[in-house]
Amino acid sequence: MIYVTSDSTKPQFNLALEEYVFEYLDEYDEIFMLWQNEPSIIVGKHQNTIEEINTKYVKENNIHVVRRLSGGGAVYHDLGNLNYTIISKVEGSNTFDFKTFSQPVIDVLADLGIKAEFTGRNDIVIGGQKFCGNAQYMKKGKVLHHGAILFDTELNILGKSLKVSKDKIISKGVKSVRSRVTNIKDHLKKEITVEDFKNLLLKRMFGGDKEILPYELSEEDLKNINELVEKRYGTWEWNYGESPEFNIRKSNRFQSGKVETLIDVDRGVIKELKFYGDFFGHGDLENVENKLIGIKYNENDIKDVLKDVDIDYYFSGISMEELLSCIID
Structure with a gap:
């Protein structure tokens, strides 16, 4: 397993980096990434962006809106949020397996004295409240699994940014987006930072205290990633797209x-x-x-x-x- 890190907090770059690593670092069987975004809404591949966000609030508060490769629902990111990606080669299966890839997060929290559980189709919860949503993308015998961990996220802004459809709220049996989510920080017995949590998760993935050498992106890598930003993740066509006239x-x-x-x-x-x-x-x-x-x-x-x-x-x-x-x- 190799570790790919990003110094950028721009969601357009980080999602392009994720796609580039998935598509082109094919010589590695397993790849792990940790990354953070400044305030952003990341929408699922199949979503109608306009119907998932509070457009006025998002524009007034300069919140990025970027579409990802994987399906699932829209999520809010900020610097109190930690995103992790596991890219792994798989053989002969098109079945989505969220639970296995979510286990490292559950294990780290157990070490911190917090009981977390995988529930539903793709959520990790503490006491019934969601703190991590997961999504996957499969292609060419490989799976890209990523999760968005709420560590110390501005939940008030999250609630105002996402315009969740009523049927989703009803199906979850609760009143609002805000009541469904929680931050890890609120459950800690001893205060740690998101950076501390990041290091704990990194150690868990690489089996302890041995030295972890990150993969160094070359100038050619960076050039190709920035081209992906220009052609895909930085474009209105990809992030919003046109809805057809319909009757x-x-x-x-x-x-x-x-x-x-x-x-x-x-x-x-x-x-x-x-x-x-x-x-x-x-x-x-x-x-x-x-x-x-x-x-x-x-x-x-x-x-x-x-x-x-x-x-x-x-x-x-x-x-x-x-x-x-x-x-x-």
Whole structure:
């Protein structure tokens, strides 16, 4: 395992760094990263950004908004937050495994006298309150797992920045975003800093007190990472993207996440269609969306197209019938 560190707190750079390491440092079987961002909202790959954020508040407070490669929901980062990434080669599985990759965080907290548990599809909680959300991206026999740890985050700003849909709040059985989350710092018996916690997690990942030598990014590495910022993570097209004009909007929340569909139907035919949500999955959703354009907007025709699609590959844990319910009654 190698350790890749970032001195930058710009989310555009750190997400580009993460993608670059995943794609191009292929000679290493395992890679570990720790990184922090200045105030930012990091939205999931499939989300409709405008509907996940409090746009006015975000602009007034100069909060970055950047889309990541993995699915799942939007999260708030600031310098009281610690992000970790584990990149590992996997063989013959497309199954998301959040629990295994979350265990190092749970173990470090146990050493500090705090009982943390993995719960739901991708959360780590203390006393039922979430302090770490996790997401994954898979490609070419490798998995990228990352988690956003709330250590001493400004939870008030988090609550104001994220405009969470009512169905998510209801599905969690609580009143607000703020009531669902907690900081690790509030549960510590002895005060430590986020930097202290970072070092504890680093030691846990590398098996104790042996010297950890970080991977040094070359000038060529940095050039390529900054090109990714320019072409992807620093662009409006990637971070926000355009929503189609639509006359039908349908959504449902399932155990595996929410799926929302915006559809433009003209004279009974699908002219444009876009999937959004906090679900996880593989591949490019345009492959599915494009198959449905030009198809009659009726159940039999849509089902006939989807029967040749590996639904679970694109919408992990969601069945054909569930996906259909997000397209047509």
